Amino acid sequence: xxxxxxxxxxxxxxxxxxxxxxxxxxxxxxxxxxxxxxxxxxxxxxxxxxxxxxxxxxxxxxxxxxxxxxxxxxxxxxxxxxxxxxxxxxxxxxxxxxxxxxxxxxxxxxxxxxxxxxxxxxxxxxxxxxxxxxxxxxxxxxxxxxxxxxxxxxxxxxxxxxxxxxxxxxxxxxxxxxxxxxxxxxxxxxxxxxxxxxxxxxxxxxxxxxxxxxxxxxxxxxxxxxxxxxxxxxxxxxxxxxxxxxxxxxxxxxxxxxxxxxxxxxxxxxxxxxxxxxxxxxxxxxxxxxxxxxxxxxxxxxxxxxxxxxxxxxxxxxxxxxxxxxxxxxxxxxxxxxxxxxxxxxxxxxxxxxxxxxxxxxxxxxxxxxxxxxxxxxxxxxxxxxxxxxxxxxxxxxxxxxxxxxxxxxxxxxxx
Amino acid sequence: xxxxxxxxxxxxxxxxxxxxxxxxxxxxxxxxxxxxxxxxxxxxxxxxxxxxxxxxxxxxxxxxxxxxxxxxxxxxxxxxxxxxxxxxxxxxxxxxxxxxxxxxxxxxxxxxxxxxxxxxxxxxxxxxxxxxxxxxxxxxxxxxxxxxxxxxxxxxxxxxxxxxxxxxxxxxxxxxxxxxxxxxxxxxxxxxxxxxxxxxxxxxxxxxxxxxxxxxxxxxxxxxxxxxxxxxxxxxxxxxxxxxxxxxxxxxxxxxxxxxxxxxxxxxxx
Ligand SMILES: Nc1ncnc2c1ncn2[C@@H]1O[C@H](COP(=O)(O)OP(=O)(O)O)[C@@H](O)[C@H]1O
Ligand SMILES: [Mg+2]
Numbered sequence: 228x229x230x231x232x233x234x235x236x237x238x239x240x241x242x243x244x245x246x247x248x249x250x251x252x253x254x255x256x257x258x259x260x261x262x263x264x265x266x267x268x269x270x271x272x273x274x275x276x277x278x279x280x281x282x283x284x285x286x287x288x289x290x291x292x293x294x295x296x297x298x299x300x301x302x303x304x305x306x307x308x309x310x311x312x313x314x315x316x317x318x319x320x321x322x323x324x325x326x327x328x329x330x331x332x333x334x335x336x337x338x339x340x341x342x343x344x345x346x347x348x349x350x351x352x353x354x355x356x357x358x359x360x361x362x363x364x365x366x367x368x369x370x371x372x373x374x375x376x377x378x379x380x381x382x383x384x385x386x387x388x389x390x391x392x393x394x395x396x397x398x399x400x401x402x403x404x405x406x407x408x409x410x411x412x413x414x415x416x417x418x419x420x421x422x423x424x425x426x427x428x429x430x431x432x433x434x435x436x437x438x439x440x441x442x443x444x445x446x447x448x449x450x451x452x453x454x455x456x457x458x459x460x461x462x463x464x465x466x467x468x469x470x471x472x473x474x475x476x477x478x479x480x481x482x483x484x485x486x487x488x489x490x491x492x493x494x495x496x497x498x499x500x501x502x503x504x505x506x507x508x509x510x511x512x513x514x515x516x517x518x519x520x521x522x523x524x525x526x527x528x529x530x531x532x533x534x535x536x537x538x539x540x541x542x543x544x545x546x547x548x549x550x551x552x553x554x555x556x557x558x559x560x561x562x563x564x565x566x567x568x569x570x571x572x573x574x575x576x577x578x579x580x581x582x583x584x585x586x587x588x589x590x591x592x593x594x595x596x597x598x599x600x601x602x603x604x605x606x607x608x609x610x611x612x613x614x615x616x617x618x619x620x621x622x623x624x625x626x627x628x629x630x631x632x633x634x635x636x637x638x639x640x641x642x643x
Numbered sequence: 644x645x646x647x648x649x650x651x652x653x654x655x656x657x658x659x660x661x662x663x664x665x666x667x668x669x670x671x672x673x674x675x676x677x678x679x680x681x682x683x684x685x686x687x688x689x690x691x692x693x694x695x696x697x698x699x700x701x702x703x704x705x706x707x708x709x710x711x712x713x714x715x716x717x718x719x720x721x722x723x724x725x726x727x728x729x730x731x732x733x734x735x736x737x738x739x740x741x742x743x744x745x746x747x748x749x750x751x752x753x754x755x756x757x758x759x760x761x762x763x764x765x766x767x768x769x770x771x772x773x774x775x776x777x778x779x780x781x782x783x784x785x786x787x788x789x790x791x792x793x794x795x796x797x798x799x800x801x802x803x804x805x806x807x808x809x810x811x812x813x814x815x816x817x818x819x820x821x822x823x824x825x826x827x828x829x830x831x832x833x834x835x836x837x838x839x840x841x842x843x844x845x846x847x848x849x850x851x852x853x854x855x856x857x858x859x860x861x862x863x864x865x866x867x868x869x870x871x872x873x874x875x876x877x878x879x880x881x882x883x884x885x886x887x888x889x890x891x892x893x894x895x896x897x898x899x900x901x902x903x904x905x906x907x908x909x910x911x912x913x
Contacts, residue, residue: 530738531746533704537735538757539728552748 241632266432271423421601444569447508452515460523657710672874685861688871741803745795801832
C-alpha cells in the first residue's frame with residue numbers, strides 16, 4: 228500500500244495534475260477567509276467593469292498629495308482622452324467641412340486640437356450626418372475642453388447653510404497620491420460581471436460549488452455503478468440479466484438527453500446545486516456499472532476466489548475482501564473521471580438554462596450562462612466568461628492527468 | 644486396498660457444457676466413477692481434457708449441466724450456503740497455480756487463521772492458534788515466525804504451494820483434490836512438495852484425488868488411475884492394468900509421451 232502510494236507520487240503526470248488540483252482546492256478554501264463578503268454581492272453600478280485597480284476618487288482628494296514632475300504625464304493624459312478612433316472621427320469631420328486632407332496630421336495632437344478648435348462648430352450639421360453622429364461630435368468636443376490647459380482644477384463644496392460654493396482645495400496636474408495611502412482601493416483582477424459583481428470572488432465561490440456538485444455526482448454514480456456492477460458480475464444469473472438490461476437501457480438513451488429531460492421536469496424552483504448533482508449522479512452510473520461488471524467477471528473464477536469459497540466465506544465477505552480490493556484502483560480512477568464529468572455536465576446544463584436556480588449559489592456553468600445571456604462574448608468582455616472556462620478546463624485537465632498517472636502505476640504495460 | 648471398500652465420492656453421467664450454440668464446449672462428457680475412502684485416485688489427461696472442470700464440479704464450485712454427484716453414498720446436497728460450508732469441511736483442494744491461489748491483499752496469517760476458524764477454533768486462545776499454525780508450517784518445513792505478517796507474494800512458488808499443504812494439514816478434510824499441484828513448480832522442489840503431500844495423505848488417511856498430465860507420476864503414487872480424453876473417462880483401473888496392459892490407443896500415446904517429454908522436445912518441429 229505504502230509502496231503503491233510512493234509509486235503514484237513518482238509519476239510525473241500524476242504529480243502535475245495533483246498539484247494543479249490541490250492549488251485550485253487551496254484557493255477555494257483560503258480565499259474566502261481573506262476576502263470576506265458575499266460572493267454574489269453587487270458592488271458595481273453598471274455592467275462589465277474591466278479588470279483593474281479601482282481607486283476611490285473622493286478618497287484620493289483627501290489623501291496626502293505629492294508633487295511629481297513627469298515628462299510624459301501630459302502626453303499620456305491627452306492620449307487617454309483622445310483615442311485613435313476619436314482622432315479618425317475628427318479627421319472625417321474636418322474633411323467633410325472642407326479642410327484639405329494633407330493638412331490634417333492625426334498623430335500631432337497639438338496641431339489637431341488647434342485645427343479642431345478653429346473649425347468645429349457644434350451647431351453646424353454637415354450633409355449626410357445623422358443626429359446621433361452630431362451628438363457624438365458634441366460630446367467629443369466637450370471632453371476635449373481644457374485638454375491642453377495647464378491650469379489647476381478647483382475643488383469646491385456647497386456650504387450647507389448659505390448654499391454657496393466654497394473652494395476646498397486645488398488639484399494641480401503635477402499632484403499625485405500614493406495608491407497605498409488612499410483609504411479605499413478595490414482590486415478587481417477580473418473586473419465585474421453583468422450584474423456588477425466581483426468576478427474573482429464569484430469565480431472562487433462558483434469553483435467551490437462546482438467541485439461539490441462534481442464530488443456528489445461522482446460519488447453517487449460510482450456508488451450505484453459499483454454496487455450494480457459487483458452484484459451483476461459476481462452473483463450472475465437472473466440478477467445479471469436484469470442489471471445488464473437496465474444498464475443497456477440507460478446507455479441507449481444519450482445521458483445528456485436524459486439529463487435535460489429530468490432537469491426540465493424538476494422545474495426551476497426545485498433545482499438547487501445538490502439536486503442537480505444528484506440528477507447527474509443518477510444518469511452517469513451505467514458506464515461504471517458496465518466496466519465493474521466486466522472486471523468482476525474476470526475475477527470471479529480466479530483460484531483465490533474459489534479458495535475463499537472453500538474456506539467457508541459468505542458472498543458478502545468474498546465480494547468485499549476478494550473482489551473489491553482487486554478493482555479498487557480501477558474504481559478510484561472511475562470516480563475521478565465521474566467527478567470531472569459531473570462538473571462538465573453541470574456546466575453544459577447551466578448553459579442551456581437547466582442548471583441550478585440562479586439566485587443563491589454561483590456555479591461555473593451559471594457564470595458562463597450569465598456572461599452568454601449578456602453577450603459578453605460579443606461585446607469582448609472576456610473577463611466575464613474566460614475565467615470560468617479556464618477553471619473548468621484546468622479542473623478536468625488536472626483530473627485527467629491524475630488518472631493517466633494512476634493508470635500508468637496500476638497498468639505497468641502503459642509505463643513509458 | 645481393503646475389501647470392505649466404502650464409497651466416498653461417486654458420480655453418474657456427470658456432464659458440463661460451457662457456452663451455447665457454435666461456442667459450445669463439452670468440457671466433461673457423461674463420466675461415471677466411484678472413488679473409495681482412503682484411496683489415492685489419479686485422473687490423467689492432456690491439457691484441455693476437462694480435468695479441472697471435473698474437479699470444480701466435485702468441489703461444488705460449479706454446477707454440473709447434467710448428472711449427479713454422490714457423497715458417502717448419499718446424493719450430494721449443496722443447495723444453500725450453509726450446506727456448502729458443511730460440504731467444504733469434508734472436501735478441500737490444492738490448485739494448480741500457487742500464484743493465483745492467494746488473495747494478494749491478505750496476509751499469510753489470515754489464510755491459516757481461516758482454516759482454524761473453519762475447524763471450529765475461532766474462540767481458541769491466541770497462543771493456541773499460534774501453536775497450531777506453527778505446527779502446520781513446520782510440517783511443510785516452513786517457519787511460521789518468518790511468515791507471520793508477510794504477504795503470499797513475498798514467497799516463492801514452491802513455498803506458496805507448501806503453505807497450501809499446511810492449510811490442508813490444519814483443515815484435515817476427508818477428501819483432498821489436488822489439481823496438478825506441482826506442474827507450475829520448478830523441478831527441484833517438485834519432489835519435496837510431492838513427498839510432503841503424500842506424507843500428509845498417509846498420516847491422515849484422507850482420500851486423495853490427484854489430477855495430473857504425467858502418467859508416470861500417477862503410476863508411482865496411485866491406487867486407481869482414470870484416463871481422461873476430451874471430457875470422457877476412456878480407461879480406468881489399477882496402475883498395473885492401465886500402464887502394462889493399456890486398452891486404449893490414447894493411453895498408449897500418453898505412456899509413450901512420458902520419456903519423450905525429456906528427450907524429444909524440439910522447438911524446430913513446432
Ligand atoms: N469457464 C469456462 N468457460 C468456457 N469454457 C471453459 C471454461 N472452463 C474450461 N473451459 C473449456 O473446457 C475444456 C476443459 O478445460 P479444463 O477443465 O480446464 O481442462 P484441463 O484442466 O484438463 O486442462 C477446455 O476446452 C476449456 O477451454
Ligand atoms: Mg487444468
